[in-house]
Amino acid sequence: MKRLPAPVLTLIIFVTLAAAAPWLVGDGGVGLLFEVLLMLAMAQLWNLLAGYTGLVSMGLQCFVGLGGYTTIFAANSLSISPYWVLPLAPLVCGLVAAVSAIFLFRLRDAYFSISTWVFSEVAAMLVFITPGFGHVTGMTLETAREIDYETFLLVNFWIAAGLAAGIIVGIYGLLHSSLGLGMLSVRDNEIAAASIGVDVWRNRFIAYVAAAAGCGLAGGISFMAALFVNVTTGFDLNWVVAMIFIVIIGGIGTLEGPIIGTIIYYGIRELLTNVFALSGSWYLIALGAVAVTTMLVAPRGIWPFVRDQFGIEWLSISRKLPATAGDGSPNPKASISTHQPSRTRRA
Amino acid sequence: MVWIGTIINGVLLGGLYGLFGVGLALVFGVTRIVNIMHGEFIALSAFIALAISALFPSAHPLFLILPVVVISFALGYALQAVFVNRSMRLPDPMAPLLLTFGLSVIVRNLMIEGFGVNPRSIHQGDFGQLSIDVFGVQIGVLPLVTLALAVVLFIALQLVLRRTEIGRIVRATADNSEVVRLMGVRPSSVYNIVMGLSFALAGVAGLMLALRTTFTPFSGVERLLISFEVVVMGGLGSFWGAMLGGIALGVAQLVGLRLNPNSGFLYANLVFFAFVMLRPNGLFGARQ
Numbered sequence: 001m002k003r004l005p006a007p008v009l010t011l012i013i014f015v016t017l018a019a020a021a022p023w024l025v026g027d028g029g030v031g032l033l034f035e036v037l038l039m040l041a042m043a044q045l046w047n048l049l050a051g052y053t054g055l056v057s058m059g060l061q062c063f064v065g066l067g068g069y070t071t072i073f074a075a076n077s078l079s080i081s082p083y084w085v086l087p088l089a090p091l092v093c094g095l096v097a098a099v100s101a102i103f104l105f106r107l108r109d110a111y112f113s114i115s116t117w118v119f120s121e122v123a124a125m126l127v128f129i130t131p132g133f134g135h136v137t138g139m140t141l142e143t144a145r146e147i148d149y150e151t152f153l154l155v156n157f158w159i160a161a162g163l164a165a166g167i168i169v170g171i172y173g174l175l176h177s178s179l180g181l182g183m184l185s186v187r188d189n190e191i192a193a194a195s196i197g198v199d200v201w202r203n204r205f206i207a208y209v210a211a212a213a214g215c216g217l218a219g220g221i222s223f224m225a226a227l228f229v230n231v232t233t234g235f236d237l238n239w240v241v242a243m244i245f246i247v248i249i250g251g252i253g254t255l256e257g258p259i260i261g262t263i264i265y266y267g268i269r270e271l272l273t274n275v276f277a278l279s280g281s282w283y284l285i286a287l288g289a290v291a292v293t294t295m296l297v298a299p300r301g302i303w304p305f306v307r308d309q310f311g312i313e314w315l316s317i318s319r320k321l322p323a324t325a326g327d328g329s330p331n332p333k334a335s336i337s338t339h340q341p342s343r344t345r346r347a
Numbered sequence: 348m349v350w351i352g353t354i355i356n357g358v359l360l361g362g363l364y365g366l367f368g369v370g371l372a373l374v375f376g377v378t379r380i381v382n383i384m385h386g387e388f389i390a391l392s393a394f395i396a397l398a399i400s401a402l403f404p405s406a407h408p409l410f411l412i413l414p415v416v417v418i419s420f421a422l423g424y425a426l427q428a429v430f431v432n433r434s435m436r437l438p439d440p441m442a443p444l445l446l447t448f449g450l451s452v453i454v455r456n457l458m459i460e461g462f463g464v465n466p467r468s469i470h471q472g473d474f475g476q477l478s479i480d481v482f483g484v485q486i487g488v489l490p491l492v493t494l495a496l497a498v499v500l501f502i503a504l505q506l507v508l509r510r511t512e513i514g515r516i517v518r519a520t521a522d523n524s525e526v527v528r529l530m531g532v533r534p535s536s537v538y539n540i541v542m543g544l545s546f547a548l549a550g551v552a553g554l555m556l557a558l559r560t561t562f563t564p565f566s567g568v569e570r571l572l573i574s575f576e577v578v579v580m581g582g583l584g585s586f587w588g589a590m591l592g593g594i595a596l597g598v599a600q601l602v603g604l605r606l607n608p609n610s611g612f613l614y615a616n617l618v619f620f621a622f623v624m625l626r627p628n629g630l631f632g633a634r635q
Contacts, residue, residue, distance in 0.1 A: 056441075098520065103620075106627050110381050114575040115623060118616050125613040234632065241452075248445045265607050268560040281456035288456070291449030 007172060007315050011165065018161035022154055033124070033159045034225065036266050037164040038218045039242060043250075043258040045166050045211040045218075046243035053207045054176065054187045056109075058240055059116030060215050062123045063093040065234030067216030068223030069127060075224075076142045082224040083155075086217070093216025096123075097209045103200060105208075116220035117237075124235035138230025156225045163221065167214055168315075173253060182208060187253075210257045247289060247296050251301025255315040260303050264290065352484040353601050359487070361597030362494030364553055365590035367570050368577030369501065371533025372589045375578065377521040377541045380431065383447040386571025387454040388546050392419055392467075393562045394462055400469050408474050408558050415550045423546025424539045426450065431542065432535045451567075458564035466561035467614035469521070475558050493555045497593075500548065501586055517541060573612075576619045582628060595622070 004012075022030055026042035044059065049055040100119055107115050127133050133194035174180045183203045185193035194200050223229040242265065250261025265287065272283040299304035307313070371385045395418055396411045430450065434442040477488040508514035517537055519527045524534040556562060556570070576596060581588020596615040601616025
C-alpha cells in the first residue's frame, strides 16, 4: 500500500482533531484553541508576505481591526446574524488593501514596513473620529442577545479551524502553482525574476490583497466571538507583533515554521501565566528571550534548524527532479530547493 | 496670532521629534540595522533620569543630561557588543532587526515589572512650566531648550563625523565594512561606539520627553513610530533630513490638533504619507 503524503496525512489528522476537539478539551480548551488557530492563520499570512514575497508589513493589524468593525457594523445595521455578513470583512479589507497597495508599493523595504504601520494608524484614527463607529466606547454586537452562546462558541471554533486549515492548504497550493514559483523568484532575486518575465508588481499585489482579506476574515471572526470591537483592541500593534514573533521563531519562509511558532508562543504563555501564575509581562520577557536566543543560535528559525539537523520533511514545498533511470531513489542533491536561501547582505 | 503660536510650538516640538530620530538614523546609516529597540531606549532613559533625579532632588534638571548620556552610551555599547554584533555576522539582514525586536520586548516588560504602568513624571522646580512672551506668543522655555539642544547635538555630530579621526573611521566603515579591515579597523568596535552614540542621543531625547510630559513603559512604542517616520522622511541615514522631518511632523501635529482636538497624530501621519509619496526615498536619500 502506498503511504499517504505527509501534507495529506496532516490535514486528515487536523480535521479529525478539530471535529473532536469539543469532546477532547472541553469549553476552556476550545476557547484557547479558537484564539490559537486564528493567530496561526494570521501568522501564515504574514509569512506569505514576508517569507515568500519579501513584503515585510508592520501594518496587518489594520485589517484585523477593519474586519472586526466591518462585521459588527454590518450585523448591527442590517440586524442580522453576524455569520451572514462575515464575508464582507475580507471583501472590504481586500478592497482597502488593493487601493492602498497602489500607493504603498511605490515604497521599498524599510520604507514600506514603516508606511504600512503608519497606514494602520491613519485607518484607526479615521475609524475613531468617524461618527457611527462608537468613538472611544467601540461597538457591541447587538444581535448577540439572540445567540445561544454555547453553540456560538463551538461554531466559531470550527470556523476558525476551517480558516486556519484553508489558509495553509491555500498557501501550499499557491506555492505549487506557477504564480507561487514567481513569488519565490521575486523574493530571491527581484531583478533576475523580472528579467525572465515575472510580473513582480502583480505577484506582490495578489499576495498583499490575499493576506489583507485573510486577516480581515480572521479579525471579523475574532471580534464577532468577542461580541465587541474598539479601536484600541482592533488596531492593536500587538496583532502584527505576535505574527512576526511566531513566524520568526518558527522559521520564516516555511509553512511549518508558523505552526511551530504558534505552539511555542501559546505554550510559553499558558505555561507561565496559568501553570506558574506569573504576570503577563514575564511571559513576554520569556518570549523576547526565546526570540533573541533563536536569532543568535538558529537565525533562520527553529523549523529550518531542526529540518537541516535531522533531515526531516513535513509540509515541504521543494520540487524534486524526477529520478533518473536505473536509480530508484531521487538524488537529494538534485532537488530544486525552494526553501529560503541565506540571503546576501545588501551592499 | 494663535496660528503663529501653533506653528512656532510645532517647530519646537519638531526639535524633540528630530532628536528621537537622529540616533536611529545614525545606526541605520552605519550598520544598516533597523533598530527596533530605539523607542524602548527613549522610555528607559526617561526612567533612568527619574531615578537619578530622585537621588539629587535639588539639581537643575538639565544637569541630568550628563549621567543619562553616560549610562545610555554604556548600555548601547554593551548591547551591541554582547548581542547585536553576533547577529550581524550572519548573511541575513533580517536577523539583527529581529534580535533588536526581541530585546525591545524584554526591555519594555522589564520596565513594566520594575517601574509599573502608572504614568510618571520628573518634578524638578518649575523649569518645565517656564515660558517667555515673544510679541504676544507664549513660548515654553523647555521646548526652546530642546530645539536648541537638538541643533547643537546635530552640529556636533556632523562635526565629529566630518572632521575627526573617529568620524572618518565611522564613515569608512559605513561605506565598506570589508575594506576597512584592511586598514586595521575592526568594524564591530566601530559598531559598538555607534550604537553607544545612538543610545546616548536617545537618552537625551528620553530626558527631554520626561521633563516635558508624563511617561510609562509604553511611551517607547509610541515614540518608535515617530522616530521611524522622522528617519524615513529625512531619507534613511540622513541627520538634517531627520531634523526637518521632525519639524514637519511637529507642525502638522499641532496644526491638526487645533483643527480637530480628537485627531491625535492623524494629521502628522497624513503629512508623512503625502511626503513619502512625493519623495519615496526621503528628503536627502537616494543611497542604495
